[in-house]
Amino acid sequence: MSEDILDQLTQSDYKYGFTTDIETDIIPIGLSEDVVRIISAKKNEPEWMLEFRLKAYRHWLTMEMPSWAHLEIPKIDFQSIAYYAAPRKNAPQSLDEVDPELLKTFNKLGISMEEQKMLSGMAVDVVMDSISVKTTFKESLAEKGIIFCSFSEAVEHHPDLVQKYMGSVVPYADNFFATLNCAVFSDGSFVYIPKGVRCPMELSTYFRINAINTGQFERTLIIADEDSYVSYLEGCTAPMRDENQLHAAIVEIIAMKNAEVKYSTVQNWYPGDKNGVGGIYNFVTKRGICKGDSSKISWTQVETGSAVTWKYPSCILLGDNSSAEFYSVAVTNHHQQADTGTKMLHIGKNTSSHILSKGISAGKSQNSYRGLVKINPKAENARNYSQCDSLLLGDKCGAHTFPYMEVDNDTAIVEHEATTSKINEDQIFYCNQRGISTEDAVGLIVNGYAKEVLNQLPMEFAVEAQKLLQITLEGSVG
C-alpha cells in the first residue's frame, strides 16, 4: 500500500472542533483544601460528603502520579487547573429555559434534545462542564421506581444509597486519579434500578468538556438491585483547543443477585492536532462488582479520541456464577497514546469472563492493551477467554500487548490469544479488483475487523461508533 494513501486516510481533522461561548462560573485555578471546601459549599453538600472529599484530598497529597503505563505524558501541573466550572444560569426547568447557545452546541453534536426525546426514546442526562443541566424522561422512569438523576441530586435526595455505595467499588484511596476525583468531583450521573425492574430504555449521558482549563471530574454510580437490568450509554465529544485538559472520572457499578448491567462508551474527545498539540488526557477509573450470584456486567467501549487514554474498565466477580464481558475497540492516530484494557478478578465459584480487545494504530500513535485476569484460590471452575488483536496502519506507530494472568486455582481455565498484523495486501487487492478504491477498502476492512465489538453496542451507538472509526481513520467524514 502506498504511503500517500495511508497519509490521506490517516490525516483527517477533528470534526467536532468548536467552542461555545457560555458564561461559566469558574473558581480560581489551583487545588487546595479551600478549593475542595468551596466546591462542596457551592454544591450545598452535606457534612459527610465534605468529609469524604477532604479525606480523599489529604490522601491524595501523599500520592505520586504512577508511571508504569506505556505512555509518555508531559508533567501535569495540578495547580494550573480549574477544578470547578458550572454554567452560570442554574438548572432550568424546561428546554425553553436552557441557554440557546447550549442548545446550539447540542445541535452541532447531533444530539438535539427535542429529537432525542421524541425519536430515540432515550433519557438523556446532559452534562455540560460538570453540572447536570437538564434531565429528561425522569418522570417516566420514576414510575417504575428507577432513579436516574445527577449525582448532586442523588446526594440531596437519596443520601442513604449514595452513602452506602459510593466508594464501595473504587475506594477513595484506590489510585492517584481516582483519589483526585474523590476530592474534587463536580457532578455525574446516578442510577438505581429497583428489584425486578427491567429498565425500559437505554439510559444515556453525554459528557462534554467546554470551559478552558477546567478538569472534568465526573462520577457515575450505577446500582442494579436484584433481578434488574439496565443498559447505560456514555458518549463524548469535546471542542478543539490547544491546552491539554485533564479528565479523571470514576464509574462504579454494583450488580446484585441476577442483575445485569451493560455499560457502553463511545469516547471521541479532542485527540490533539496532527502534530500532537493539545488534546484531552483521559485517566478514568471504571470498575464494576458482580456482588450477587448470577449477576452480569458487560463493558463495551469504542475509544477513538483523547491525546492520552489510560483506563481499565474492570470487574470483580464476587457472586457465584457471575459473569463479565469486556469488548473494546481502541483507535489511535497521529500522536495519540492509549494504554487500555481490563481487569477481571474472579472470586466466586463458576465465574466466567470474556475479553475481546481490538486495537488499531495509525500515524505515530502508540496503542497498548494491558489486562489482568486473576483467579483467586477459592474461585472454583473459573473460566476466562481473552483475545486481543492489533492492526497496524503505517510504519511509525506501535501496538503492544501486556496481558497478566495470575491463577491460584487448579480448576480454572484461562486462555489468552493475541495477534498483531497489518492489513492484508491480498484483501485490499481483492477489493480493488472489484472496483472498490483503496480508501474504501481500508474502511471496509477496519470496520469488519471491529465488527465483533461494534455489534455489542446498542443500535444508535453502533451507527455513531462506525462513523467515528471512519472519521478517525479516513479522509472523508461520515
Next chain:
Amino acid sequence: MEQQYIDLYKQHHESIKKHSTGVMNDLRDDAFALFEKLHFPTVALENYKYSDLKAGLSIDYGVNINRIPIPVNPYEVFTCDVPGIHSYLYFVVNDAFYPVKDIRNNSLPEGVIIGSVNQVAETHPELVKQYFGKLSSKKEDGLIAFNGAFAQDGFFMYVPKNVVLDKPVQLVNIMRSDVDFMANSHNLIILEEGAKAQLLVCDHTVDDVRFLSNRVTEVFVSENATYEHYKLENMHVKTTNLATLLIDQQASSNVLANVITLHNGQTRNMVEIDLDGEHCETLLCGMVIGDKNQQVDNFTSIIHNKPNCHSRELFKYVLDDMAKGGFTGKLYVAKDAQKTAAFQTNRNILLSKTAKMRTKPQLEIYADDVKCSHGATIGQLDESAKFYMQARGISGEEARLLLMFAFTNDVIENIRIPALQDRIKLLVEKRLRGELSKCEGCVICQ
C-alpha cells in the same frame, strides 16, 4: 540485605580483584556502583514481579573470594550423567573451572578453546577483551550488577570460523560446600562465522546446605553460525538458582535455547536474545515440572532489531503441590524490523489447589509489516480426551500420564541431541509418575 555485600566489597575488593583477571576487574567497579544504586531486585520491580527472591538472598552465604580450591573429585560426586551421550565433558565446581584432563580423551577440533575465563584471558587476552561484558554491562539489573561485582571466573568457549564441533560440549556445574554458599560466575561463549556448537549445561548440588548460584552467560553468535544451548536443572530444594543468559545473534545465525527445570528450590532464568542481523532464526523453549515449594520464574525477551528474522518461543509448565510458576515472554519488534515473524506459546497445567501460576506474555511492536502472535493458557488436562482413552480400556491414571507426556513432549522434541532427548523423556516420565520427586541418586530431598 545488600549492606553486607556492599561492606564486603568495600573491604575486600582488593583481594577479589587479585584472584580474578584484568578483563573482569576493568568492569568491576562500575558494576559495583550500579549494584549500590539498584540493590537486589524486589517484587516491586515490574521485571521481578513473579520472583520473590527475598528469602533466597537474605541467607548469610559464605563466599570464596580468595579462591581456595575445594577438595572434590567431580567424577565421584557426579552421578546424574546422561548415559549414552558422547560429549566433551567439563566441570565447574561452584564457580571455579575444574582443571582436569578430559578422561574420555576427546581431542577438540583445531582452534577450539575451552577453559576458564581467567586462563584464557592470559593466553588470548585480546579475544576475551573483545567480547567480555559487552552484553551484560549494558543491563540495568541488580542481579547482573551484583554478578559483575563479585564474579571472579567462569567458563569460556571459543569456536573459530567454520569449525563444527562434532559432539556436544557438556558443562556440569556442581555446587559443593560444607556451609551455606554463594557462587557467582560469568561465562563467555563465542562462535565465529559459520561455526557450529552445542552446549549442555547441567546444574547439580551435592551437599545438604543452602546454595545461591548467580550466573551470567554471554553468548556471541556470528554470521551463519549455529548454536544450541541446553540448560538442565536438577538441584535440591534449598538452592536459589539465578541464571542470566544473554545471546547476541548476527545475520543468518541460528540459535536454539532450551531451558528445562526438573527439580529445584527457587529458580529464575532470565533469557534475552538480541537479533542483530537479518535472517536470524531463533527457537526458545522451556519446560518446568514443579512440586513441593518449588518456584520457577522464566523471564524471557526476544528483541527483533533487524528485519526478516523468525523467532518461536514455547514454554510449558506442570505444577503440583505448592509450586509457583512465573513466565514472562517479551517480544519486541523494533521500528525497522519489517517482515518479522514471531510466535510465542505458553501453556500451563495446575495439578493441585495450592499450585500457582503467573504468566505475562507481552508484545511490543513498532513495525507494521510483521506477523506476531502469542497465546497463553492455564488449565487442566482435557477431560474428554481422558474419557476417550478410558472408554478404550486405558486406566484413568495411565490416561492422565499419557496426556501429560504429550503435553511436555512438544518441548522435548525440540532437543536435537538424541541421547539427551531420550534421557529427558525418561526423567520426565519418572517425574510425572511421581517416582522421582528428587534428583536421581540424590539423598538430600525427601
